[in-house]
Each structure stands twice: as structure tokens, then as C-alpha cells.
Amino acid sequence: MAFPVASINLAALRHNLARVREFAPHSAVMSVIKADAYGHDVKAVAEALADSDAFAVARLSEGVHLRQQGIEKPIVLLEGVNTEADFVAAANYQLSPVIHLHSQVQLLQTIKLPKPLQFNWLMIDSGMHRLGITPEQAPMALELLKASTNLTDEIGLMSHFANSDLVGDSRNQQQLSPMLDLRDETGLAVCLANSAAVMSFPESHLDWVRPGLMLYGISPFDDKSGPELGLKPVMQLKTQLIAVYDIEAGEEVGYGGDWTAEVPTRIGVASIGYGDGYSRHLSNKSVVLLRGQKPPVVGRVSMDTICLNLNDIEQAVVGDEVTLWGLPELPVEQLAQLAGTIPYELVTVICRRVQRELSDG
Numbered sequence: 001m002a003f004p005v006a007s008i009n010l011a012a013l014r015h016n017l018a019r020v021r022e023f024a025p026h027s028a029v030m031s032v033i034k035a036d037a038y039g040h041d042v043k044a045v046a047e048a049l050a051d052s053d054a055f056a057v058a059r060l061s062e063g064v065h066l067r068q069q070g071i072e073k074p075i076v077l078l079e080g081v082n083t084e085a086d087f088v089a090a091a092n093y094q095l096s097p098v099i100h101l102h103s104q105v106q107l108l109q110t111i112k113l114p115k116p117l118q119f120n121w122l123m124i125d126s127g128m129h130r131l132g133i134t135p136e137q138a139p140m141a142l143e144l145l146k147a148s149t150n151l152t153d154e155i156g157l158m159s160h161f162a163n164s165d166l167v168g169d170s171r172n173q174q175q176l177s178p179m180l181d182l183r184d185e186t187g188l189a190v191c192l193a194n195s196a197a198v199m200s201f202p203e204s205h206l207d208w209v210r211p212g213l214m215l216y217g218i219s220p221f222d223d224k225s226g227p228e229l230g231l232k233p234v235m236q237l238k239t240q241l242i243a244v245y246d247i248e249a250g251e252e253v254g255y256g257g258d259w260t261a262e263v264p265t266r267i268g269v270a271s272i273g274y275g276d277g278y279s280r281h282l283s284n285k286s287v288v289l290l291r292g293q294k295p296p297v298v299g300r301v302s303m304d305t306i307c308l309n310l311n312d313i314e315q316a317v318v319g320d321e322v323t324l325w326g327l328p329e330l331p332v333e334q335l336a337q338l339a340g341t342i343p344y345e346l347v348t349v350i351c352r353r354v355q356r357e358l359s360d361g
Helices: 010-023 034-039 042-048 060-068 084-092 102-110 135-147 170-186 195-200 332-339 343-348
Strands: 005-009 028-032 054-057 075-077 120-123 155-158 190-193 235-247 265-270 306-309 321-325 355-359
Touching: 005 010, 010 028, 010 042, 010 195, 010 355, 034 042, 034 343, 042 060, 054 060, 060 075, 060 084, 084 102, 102 135, 120 135, 135 155, 135 170, 155 170, 170 190, 190 195, 321 332, 332 343
Parallel strands: 005 355, 028 054, 054 075, 120 155, 155 190
Antiparallel strands: 005 235, 235 265, 235 321, 265 306
């Protein structure tokens, strides 16, 4: 096996999708697989999540790639598109760009697509103020879209929570209320709940839910890990020791001499670094799993390697497997806290020189 490797557990993906359906049994599921399925290999993830009712990605290029890989489910483009050429491409590939600007509505009045767009969604800005038109502007936009020959099927209403990871935050109800009003007024389907809302805000489930992070076995909440929510981690990031050596007290390790041995120390070098996506912010902060123990990372994370303090693991040898995250003893959520970031970032930046190894159990 080539190291480092991101082992992707397809059975865990299916388990997590089943958990989504347990949380939201009356909603259709639009599984979010943007950013190469959060770094997990989008083709493998799409195939494993074939029981989803639809998929969502961010951009046209991601949707085209999925179609070229043989994925046939409805695919929503969350960022939409803004030119006639991109609308034509979306139509030809049977992709569904979300409409979130008046200029997109107007463009669809003037162009003629080779085939009508299907499974259409209008983005409503219910309070996040990122993408979407206001609830007050929605009726006119819907009237224009329904009159266009470039769209077929009903149009759904979509929005996005800004604070759903803050359970009980009053702003979540403030965002839900205008969507409920529009649903009552128009009779159209609504898609609002992301992973955090799926697990903590059942009133928001409505017609469609749109889980992302939880599908990969990762918690969106700061105070819980995925396993604590009944999820199974999908990615286990692993590498191996490529060197073991001894240094004396007072000797420094790594760039800049940021770590100095206080006692004679056995050092291990593992083959992973920021060039693979292992965050440099974990320098002198993180731990790994090695032979059932958690040696600390010492010195700066470099492009291709990290150094470990092996004083408590005398039996460690070159070739030993090192786990960076993905086991219950070392969840990616813990590493994200140490790095001062969110787990989304850690998994999505694992680059393509890290081999994806697919398993099914």
C-alpha cells in the first residue's frame, strides 16, 4: 500500500445516510457531495449514496464531472450559473442550477436552451445574506420563471441556515418562518435543513433535507463527535513511520527549532505534511495513533513529514502504521479544535497525492 492513504469506508456512508432518514423520515434527501465529496472521492461517494433522492454540488464543473462518471441522479448546482453558455451546458448535462439572482431570472427570459431545465430551485435569502432573493421578491421571480419555456417541472424553494449548529438559537426560527410562509403561499416544496438542522431542528425538515457533513460521519456541533451522534466516520487518514532515531537533551527538531528536547528523546518521522493537506496549524499541538498510543507531534509540520515523540513507544519501528484521524480514539473533530479550525477544512484539503483506498465494512 502506498502511504499516506485516506481509507474511505463506504458502509459507513450508507449507515450515515440511513441516520439522515431516521432523523427526517418524511423528507426527501439531497446529499451534498461538493468539493470532491468533502475530500472523500466524489464518484465513490455518489455510488455509495445511490439511495439519495438527489445530489448537490457547488459548481457546474462538479456536476459535469459527475455526469461524465455515469451518475444519473438529479444534480443541483448550489452556486447556479450566470451566462448563456453555462445555462446551455447545464441543460445539456441535465443539471439543475439554483436561481439566486434577478439577472439569472431575466436571462432565462431571453435565451433559448436546447432542452428545458428540470428539478429547478429558487434560492431565498432568509437571513444568511449570502445568496438568494428576499422572500418579498420571491412571488414575482416565481411568476417569471414559471412563464419561461426554459424550465419544466415545479420550482422548489431553497434557503440555508447561518446558525443551525447553535442549537436553540432564535435566529434559526427567524430563518424558518419566512420559508414556512412561502410554502403556505405557493404550495411549493422547500429545502432548508443542513446537517445540524437535520439532527437538532425537526421543524425545519419539511419536503427536502440537504445533509453534507453528517454523511461523512462528522459532527457539525462543537461539543460532540460524529460517533456520539450515532454516525460512523468515513475517512481514516493513515501513513507510516519512515525513520526512527535518537536525539540528546537540548537538541532541536524541525524548521526554526520550535521544539527542543528536554530529555534524551526517540523521534519518529511519519510521511505526511501540509503538502498532503495535514494542517501546519497542528505543529506542536496534535497527536497521532501508533501502536495503541498517542505520541505527540513535535516541531513544525513540514510539506511532506511530521516528527513524533516516541519516548513512550520504545518498540516503534520504521514501517509502523500511523493514524492521523478517523478512529473513535482520535476523531477529526478533535484535530480541528487543536488546529483552530473546523473539520470541514481538514477533510476537504486532503490532496490527490494522498491515495483513496475504498473499503466496504
